[in-house]
Amino acid sequence: MRAISFLLFTTLLLAGCASEDPNIVDPPPGSRRIVVRLFNMIPDGATRKMILEQGYQSAEVGQFRFSDSVRSPGDSSFVEIVKAGATEFRTPQRVRFIQNAVYDVFTISKIGQPTVFDSVLIVNANNALTTLPVAQVRVVNLIADTNRTFDVRVGCPNGTPLTAAPVPFKIASLYSEVYPGLAVFSISETKNGVVNVIGTYQSVLGERKAYSIIIYRDATSTDAYFLFIEENDLTSNAERAFIPVETRTADIRVLNLSTSNVDVSLSNTGQSLVKGLGTSSISSITTAPTCEGERADVFAATYSDGRTATDSTSMTVRGKYTVIAVDSGGSGQIVIAPTIQRPFGAIGKSVIRVVNASARSRSIVVSLGARSDALAPNGIAAGSTIARDIVFDSLSAPTAVEPGLLPLTVTTSSTPTNIIDVTRATVAPDKNYDLVIYDDGSRIRTMLVEEEESSSTMQPLPDGAFGRFINGSNRQVSIPIQIGLTLPSGSVYYGNALATTFPVGIVPYNINGVPGSFTTDASMRSLLIYANGNGTPNVIDVTTPPLTPVNGQTSRRVVNATEDVRMISVCIDSIPKISGDGDHLARDVPYGMASAASVTNLDRRGTYYVYDAETRTQLYTLPVQLAPLGNNYTFVVVGRKDGGYEVIVSQEF
Missing domain, CATH: 2.60.40 (Immunoglobulin-like)
Known part of the structure; x- marks a missing residue:
């Protein structure tokens, strides 16, 4: 008696997509949004169709193809497979379905007889619920051989396993999360205890999409073939590209930000990446083999003045790497920037990653200044931090920003905060960039490097x-x-x-x-x-000139921006009765002017009294300690008599 294998997994409500037919998007009462589709995987050249109860049925499906999804008549149904007008198989009992679910019905060959129908495998195609917009991928093994299992790994054959264990015949694995975008999978089979790498394949995964790697064979050989399906597409056009990677390679370029010409090579293979690359230059892109072994890939740099440097990483298939040669005191240093992984929801945006290649800066913060943005409240995007506490020879996480002009400020991570570089850059939508902070003589500069840029002389970003x-x-x-x-x-x-x-x-x-x-x-x-x-x-x-922060010292100044006070003064703890008395922060500041900076190293307590310098009328008070030592401030006095006065405190850098 023919058997039926039925695997039930965690279900998830699938939102209707643009490719669904009206009966799926708005099904009649009783259907409860349950849909089923047929995969005809018997290599006999025949077409088949699937029939459910009440006349619900698929169209004829050719060999190694699949149907549009078919609405289920209810939460259970007999499943019948028809070939050449005759019933080839009918489930012995009704198959129970879960509401709001999608099911795949795979026809399966008899073991040892690939062209002979044996049974069906019915599996829930819903992916697992997740709060992150990741893609999810599973493996379905339909090759009727109990001595063969398949292992799918992300990246190289020794990469991260996609499944908890190799997948045997007539099993659909659980879904695994994979980062969306270009993905590379390596597939190996184990047959009678012998492991063989079948190949490496690439595909493009969408956010919040579910995919199945369906493994099958034809009638003429035992070779494994692959059908890559986007399960969220409920039509017969759900197959997606699953392209063989003929050579497992990565793309490498060299950026020389040192003061000497440099040669760079791969020590493992002896491959030269560049020779005599001049300062402030980026090389052409060179391909290099990956997945050659389990050891890391080692880069070696030789400077024209005799210095050398090495560093290593494990390159991935189709990865993009930038090897940055820099100075580090009297030595050389290599900083390796791997592939930029675009954040979730970055479509239409520019992606920025900060690379700290400055040996003189212990730790940096990179911020975006305020800029116009039609989508932001009041039409202005407030300033934001895109990288924090990035030490030398390290990288920030990639950040998605709106394309256009970027006002940039690089500061120290330590307090008091000091500005290292002020500049600006223009970025394009759907592009990836490294913002490289590096030493340029006595200065620390910033350079913008687009992911595909090569074979050119590079310039630092302009002063701002x-x-x-x-x-x-x-x-x-x-x-x-x-x-x-x-x-x-x-x-x-x-x-x-x-x-x-x-x-x-x-x-x-x-x-x-x-x-x-x-x-x-x-x-x-x-x-x-x-x-x-x-x-x-x-x-x-x-x-x-800037009020440069100094440890243990504070500078403060006052600006008179009131509407009706000709001159203001600021005294500590009281308003003096006699002109010239008291400890003042500022005296007789005219409208529209700023006082000289008042510098102190005393961490004192008390109150600032802001008053009209001519009438000695109190306007406002604020605590002295709001400005701790090490930080500098400008106190902007605003307002008018009938509305009251205020002080806007602005920190100086």
Whole structure:
């Protein structure tokens, strides 16, 4: 009597997709969104169709093909296989289905007789529930041979197993999570205890998609063949490309950021990757074999001044590697940047990864400044950190950002925070980039390297100027701004501040209808404040040398951006009765001006009294300790008599 194998796995509600027919998307009552499809895997050249109860049936299915999904008449049904108009097989009892599920019905050959029908394998095709948008892949072994098992691994034949154990005949494995995008699988078989690598294959996996690697044979040989199916596609067009990788290789290029020409080779094989590569140059892309053994791949660099350096990694099939040669004190150093793995949900975005190739920087932070973004609230994307605490010879996780102009700031991880480099870059959608931080003489610079770039002379990113904008007027909830190319549009609420990078030179602006420009310099810091002095809208420009943070010391200054106070002073602990008395942070600061920086190494407690320098009327108070030692601040005094006064505190870098 013919047997039926029925495997039941964890189910998951499958959302309807664009390729489903109306009966699947909106099934009649009683069907409960259960769909079934037939895989005709008998190598006899005959077509077959599947019939369920109440006349629900598939179309004729050719050899090694599969049908569109068929609605089940209910939560159980007899399953009948028809060949040439005659019943070839019928389940001895109704097969029970789970609601909201998809089922695959595979026809199976008799052991030792591949062209003879034996039974069916019915398996649930729903993938496991997960919170991450990963792809999921399983293996289905339909070769009727109990002495053969199949092992599928991600990457090389010695890579990570896809299944908990090699898959025997008439078994569908559980799904395993695989990162979406280009995926490489190596398949081996074990027959009578002998292991043989069949081959390596590549495919492109979608986020939240489920796939089956179906293993079968034909009638003329015992060779294994593969059918790669996207299970979420419920049509007969669900086969996806599963392309043999003829040569297991990786792509390698060399980026020379050292002060000497350099030769780089693979020590394991002796293969030369580049010879005499000049400084600030990137080589052509060279292919190198992978999966040659279980030992790591070793790179060796020889500098023209006699220095040498080595480093290693385990390259993967179809991987893309950048070998960066740098200086490290009096020695050479290699930094290896492997394939950039795009984050989930990165379609249409640019992906940035930070590589710290600067031996002089112990640990760095890389931040994006504020920039215009039509999709962001008020049309401006706030500043964000894209890499934190990246030490020398290490990389950040890739980050997806909106394409376009990126205002960039590189700072120290340690406190007090010091700015290392201020620059900007332009990135394109669906491209991958390494943002390489490196030593360039006495400076630390930043270079943007696109994933496919090769055979060219590289340049550091241009110098930029660090700047901030503060909306210091409460006469409107928010104001429209246009500041250079970085912030061509958007609006800013009262009291809010933006920090970003501007190009060096003259930067035009139009802030709430007030036109103008300011001049930036890489060695200076710019602070723009929108205010209403004497009721007239205007922009205060404070461009000065940076208040460089120093351990155990704090610098503080005051800007008068009030509407109706001609001069302000700030005293500690009280408002003096006599002019000149008291310990002052700032004295007699006119409207639109900034005081000189007040420097102290005392970690004192107390209160700052902000007052009208002419009438000695108190305007505002704030605690002294809000500015700890090591950090520097600008206190922007804003407001007017009938609405009250406030102090906006802005940290300096």
